[in-house]
Amino acid sequence: MTRRPSARPNINTTPISIDNYFKVAISVDCVIFGFDEGVLKVLLIKCNFNEFRGQWSLLGDLVRPDEDMDEASYRILRERTGLDDVYLEQVHTFGSLNRHPSGRVITTAYYSLVNIQHHKLALSDNELHWHPFDEIKCLAFDHMDILNTCYARLQQKVLREPVVFNLLPPKFSLRELQSLYEAILGVELDRRNFRKKFFQMGFLTDTGQMEDDVPHRPGKLYRFNYKKYTKQSKKPLDINF
Amino acid sequence: MTRRPSARPNINTTPISIDNYFKVAISVDCVIFGFDEGVLKVLLIKCNFNEFRGQWSLLGDLVRPDEDMDEASYRILRERTGLDDVYLEQVHTFGSLNRHPSGRVITTAYYSLVNIQHHKLALSDNELHWHPFDEIKCLAFDHMDILNTCYARLQQKVLREPVVFNLLPPKFSLRELQSLYEAILGVELDRRNFRKKFFQMGFLTDTGQMEDDVPHRPGKLYRFNYKKYTKQSKKPLDINF
DNA sequence: GCAAAAGTGTTCACATTACACCCATGG
DNA sequence: CCATGGGTGTAATGTGAACACTTTTGC
Numbered sequence: 284m285t286r287r288p289s290a291r292p293n294i295n296t297t298p299i300s301i302d303n304y305f306k307v308a309i310s311v312d313c314v315i316f317g318f319d320e321g322v323l324k325v326l327l328i329k330c331n332f333n334e335f336r337g338q339w340s341l342l343g344d345l346v347r348p349d350e351d352m353d354e355a356s357y358r359i360l361r362e363r364t365g366l367d368d369v370y371l372e373q374v375h376t377f378g379s380l381n382r383h384p385s386g387r388v389i390t391t392a393y394y395s396l397v398n399i400q401h402h403k404l405a406l407s408d409n410e411l412h413w414h415p416f417d418e419i420k421c422l423a424f425d426h427m428d429i430l431n432t433c434y435a436r437l438q439q440k441v442l443r444e445p446v447v448f449n450l451l452p453p454k455f456s457l458r459e460l461q462s463l464y465e466a467i468l469g470v471e472l473d474r475r476n477f478r479k480k481f482f483q484m485g486f487l488t489d490t491g492q493m494e495d496d497v498p499h500r501p502g503k504l505y506r507f508n509y510k511k512y513t514k515q516s517k518k519p520l521d522i523n524f
Numbered sequence: 525m526t527r528r529p530s531a532r533p534n535i536n537t538t539p540i541s542i543d544n545y546f547k548v549a550i551s552v553d554c555v556i557f558g559f560d561e562g563v564l565k566v567l568l569i570k571c572n573f574n575e576f577r578g579q580w581s582l583l584g585d586l587v588r589p590d591e592d593m594d595e596a597s598y599r600i601l602r603e604r605t606g607l608d609d610v611y612l613e614q615v616h617t618f619g620s621l622n623r624h625p626s627g628r629v630i631t632t633a634y635y636s637l638v639n640i641q642h643h644k645l646a647l648s649d650n651e652l653h654w655h656p657f658d659e660i661k662c663l664a665f666d667h668m669d670i671l672n673t674c675y676a677r678l679q680q681k682v683l684r685e686p687v688v689f690n691l692l693p694p695k696f697s698l699r700e701l702q703s704l705y706e707a708i709l710g711v712e713l714d715r716r717n718f719r720k721k722f723f724q725m726g727f728l729t730d731t732g733q734m735e736d737d738v739p740h741r742p743g744k745l746y747r748f749n750y751k752k753y754t755k756q757s758k759k760p761l762d763i764n765f
Numbered sequence: 766g767c768a769a770a771a772g773t774g775t776t777c778a779c780a781t782t783a784c785a786c787c788c789a790t791g792g
Numbered sequence: 793c794c795a796t797g798g799g800t801g802t803a804a805t806g807t808g809a810a811c812a813c814t815t816t817t818g819c
Contacts, residue, residue, distance in 0.1 A: 305628075307589075308546045346545075348547065348548075350621075351621055376593065378587070387546075391617050444765050468761065475783095480780095498790080498792070498796075499791070499795075500788070520808090698771085698772095716811085739817085740816085740817060741816040743770075762780085
């Protein structure tokens with residue numbers, strides 16, 4: 284929630300030409316999450332913008348005049364990662380007066396969930412780099428705010444919708460799934476209870492295959508069954524704050 | 525979640541002057557919720573825009589060049605309802621190419637929770653009217669989308685944060701509180717379980733006063749104790765979808 | 766007295782939690 | 793053989809859901 288930031292006089296009586304309004308640019312910024320080596324990561328790019336040169340920033344771009352905002356986000360993802368059909372969710376729009384040195388630029392933040400392995404090869408641009416989320420302390424512009432807002436949204440989301448599977452390969456072990464939840468939520472979970480929970484949900488299909496590249500007893504590989512999953516689920520209606 | 529809406533060629537190779545970008549206007553639209561006579565209501569205004577003249581629309585306005593987006597929302601609320609310190613939450617930004625006849629206008633949707641009784645007197649403008657949420661079937665522009673998106677967000681929100689008290693007078697009966705939850709969630713709740721729930725949360729203070737204008741046995745009046753309420757609450761971390 | 770809502774406890778089903786041992790594999 | 797994680801079950805606790813009768817007030 285936001286409370287009124289400051290008292291301002293009602294300036295409704297001062298007419299302003301309509302043309303003065305159409306001087307805003309809009310951009311989108313994407314927080315692209317990945318999961319690798321048990322760590323939640325974010326794809327960042329070296330900023331080539333004067334005031335912030337050398338700092339890392341989120342991937343973003345201005346929205347073209349003939350372009351929908353969602354389209355712009357997909358374009359950025361496609362251009363930067365080579366990935367096409369990815370999970371994308373709009374989170375918040377940031378419009379502080381001085382957030383951008385070039386003028387009034389409003390940005391709409393999205394987050395995206397991608398499978399890092401899938402596009403490792405496409406990531407040849409050495410201006411791009413995956414950073415562990417926990418180690419990101421400072422970014423260009425107001426991107427640190429944007430990052431934290433998107434992360435908070437992701438934390439809520441994974442509890443209510445099966446979006447985490449976008450971060451995993453199609454076949455995954457239960458340990459991978461659990462450590463992904465732990466990485467996103469920042470907590471440790473009980474292994475037996477976690478397994479019980481997911482099995483009784485009934486959305487995991489045993490592929491019959493096993494891990495084969497681990498230095499310990501291999502686990503079974505599962506697949507998320509999108510067909511069995513339906514949003515009809517009876518979420519208990521509990522008021523809880 | 526949004527999936528890529530349509531395949532588009534990568535037009536990154538077509539240079540566009542930076543000036544072409546700064547031709548967008550931004551607006552804010554507010555879904556102002558109130559609660560009256562057991563019914564969830566929304567404040568609407570008669571649209572005076574050509575293409576939609578005579579239809580109802582949300583309260584909105586262009587964001588001024590020197591104005592923060594949140595400020596713009598508070599300005600609209602102040603101008604239209606006379607209310608100042610209200611609950612306001614940003615929800616989503618709508619930016620379809622042809623959503624506004626005048627050109628590229630991106631709008632950011634907010635919802636607001638107000639106590640109808642508090643400003644009944646300030647509402648003299650007869651272009652403004654409180655509509656029962658359930659009876660709103662058609663609005664100007666894409667405002668029906670905006671309304672539904674904000675309503676869905678409100679439904680989620682009331683389960684996790686004590687925002688409903690913004691819709692009630694400072695002193696309220698448990699029946700009022702319950703019927704408000706029922707109106708927002710669209711379900712019937714068990715009275716005894718509801719009372720138990722709220723009392724054991726410990727955030728309701730007995731004012732010692734009773735209702736005095738009801739045609740039946742009066743109930744006690746309570747106040748929400750913001751001091752006792754802290755976000756430290758131990759929400760059970762349950763994955764549930 | 767009648768209508769309408771206030772106020773009040775218990776039971777059942779289910780979900781979350783905590784917890785310990787043996788097994789399979791790689792090195 | 794050792795380290796690492798895979799795989800498994802049960803008991804206790806807590807929460808949500810269902811449910812009925814008496815009391816108080818206005819009319």
